[in-house]
Amino acid sequence: MxxxxxxxxxxxxxxxxxxxxxxxxxxxxxxxxxxxxxxxxxxxxxxSRTALLGHLAKRIAGDLTAELDATENAPLPLARAYIAFAADRPHAFDLLLRHDLLEDSGAGLRSATLPLLERWRGAWRAGNPAATETEALARLTGVHGIATLVAHRTHEVLGLDTGELLAQVLAS
Known part of the structure; x- marks a missing residue:
């Protein structure tokens, strides 16, 4: 090699x-x-292990970005792609959330994850021009919650219909 x-x-x-x-x-x-x-x-x-995990997380953020790039830049398709990523790659999804492990990795992870947040805000506000930044983030928090339930298969245990949950979260 x-x-x-x-x-x-x-x-x-x-x-x-x-x-x-x-x-x-x-x-x-x-x-x-x-x-x-x-x-x-x-x-x-x-x-360090932190550095390895940080660079791995940055690569995963790139993978998630590519998944989102393959969909329409609107809240529902973005939310579905985000949830599908969590379902397909639960451990990768979990790593992206482990700021306690990644904070001092030196990988520049925020440069890969902050554009994802901005993308959501832009898509939400384009479809909801009167929405505030807080409202856009609240919707993303709901989508993220659904994705977390799906990643851990908790929705199955609880018998939740994720499509119905998503419709509630994205209702204007």
Whole structure:
């Protein structure tokens, strides 16, 4: 493996671990093992587990952005795509929310996540011109809550119809 290829390979391996086993399973040692390198090799690129997770989260934010890019820039399609992402990739979705783990990662994660927030605000306010910033964020909070229920399959346990919940959250 080429030296400049190693950081990408480490992130691919970390993503697989995350998808298979969750956040707690992602360690520098296991990531290195899956890439066939010494456990010290990743530290040249990711000096801590926090750094590795932060760069992984930034990559995941890019994946979510791509999913949203593939849909119409309006609240309902954006909300559906966001919820589908949470359903399809629950561990990745959870990592994006772990600010306690990512805060000091040095990955510049906010540069990837703040545009997602701005996108929602813009889409909500375009369809609801009289809406305030707070109203736009309140709707996003509701969508996020539904996505979290779906990611953890809580909606199944509670017998909730996510389409009906979404309709309530997005009702103007």
């Amino acid at each position: 080429a030296e400049d290829e190693l950081p990408r390979q480490l992130l691919v391996a970390a993503a697989r671990i995350l998808e298979d086993s969750g956040i707690e399973a992602v360690t520098i040692r296991e990531t290195a093992r899956r890439c066939g390198v010494s456990h010290g090799a990743p530290r040249r690129y990711f000096p």
